[in-house]
Amino acid sequence: MxxxxxxxxxxxxxxxxxxxxxxxxxxxxxxxxxxxxxxxxxxxxxxxxxxxxxxxxxxxxxxxxxxxxxxQQKNEFISKARVENIVADSIGQTFPGISFYDINNQLYNKDSLNGKIVFINYWFVGCTPCEAERPELNRLYEKYKNKDDIVFLSFSNSDEKTVRKFLKSHAINYPVAIFSRTLDDKLGISEFPVNIILDKSLKYKLYMKGISKGTSLLIEETLEDLL
Structure with a gap:
């Protein structure tokens, strides 16, 4: 569970x-x-x-x-998120070399992502905290979508049929891929939601488990620092 x-x-x-x-x-x-x-x-x-x-x-x-x-209040939320949500031992590690297609058949791999700032959100259908953070993630996508050096991606741990049905009534404004067994073996995601930011050399700049009031604020701060 x-x-x-x-x-x-x-x-x-x-x-x-x-x-x-x-x-x-x-x-x-x-x-x-x-x-x-x-x-x-x-x-x-x-x-x-x-x-x-x-x-x-x-x-x-x-x-x-x-x-x-x-x-000041926002900074306090960010500081708390740094303590409670960041997986510190992942920061600076290289993201595993993976290749995958989103549900619209767009290919992503090391070559296409290298040199980009990459934001990745992991979620599943029925995850209440995932639902709670989604409007903020959509807001951030809209803010950065015209910047060529930032890529937003979403991995769902639900099956493709369930995801497609879900997306008919729930907006995710950025690309969605299915979290396959191969990705699971390489990434070892066991808690949702997870939010990751990779720098342009595909090293972890941010790795956050769970959700708090500082989650989206810290994501936005990290993206701004990398631009």
Whole structure:
């Protein structure tokens, strides 16, 4: 069974216990004031860019809104992620020489990736923390997609049929490949989600297991440092 990070579970149950302890309708908004689902609310909470607060002035409902976090708060989340999520002994190691196709039949190998900054996200269908971080990963992809020296990739541990069905209703804006037995043997991924950044010589610059409020912030900081 895949490990789910204790931090995420604690956050999820904390929010649930707060929300359902009150006999009022819960209404969630994004940072622009649009109504969203509870899962979308959790995604923003985990981004580290905002802190939620509740407006329970109404007798019948509680509205959940956002305050932008300061740079100091963001840096604190990043520092915590460095301690709790980074696999330090992988940093500086060379990424295994692999060759694979994404689900659109695009080939990737050492030759095509060498000289590029490579971001890789590992996930599977049904992974709640993977869902929580995906909007932020899509945001980062949109930010960097026009830079020729950055490649975003996604490996799913689910079978191709399940992944294709999932993608019909869930947006992943960057290429998706299936995590094969060969890749599993070479990479040894056993916990999801995992986020990796390789420098232009295909050495690990960032290797993060699990999810925290500093995950996407640290990914973005690392990409900026490598540009």
């Amino acid at each position: 895949y490990k789910i990070t204790l931090l995420f579970i604690a956050l999820l149950f904390l929010n649930i216990s707060i929300l359902f302890a009150q006999d009022k309708k819960q209404i969630y908004y994004d940072e622009k004031g649009n109504k969203i689902s509870f899962m979308e609310f959790v995604s923003i909470e985990m981004s580290g860019r905002y802190t939620s607060y509740s407006d329970s002035s109404s007798k019948y409902k509680v509205e959940w809104k956002w305050i932008a976090n300061s740079e």
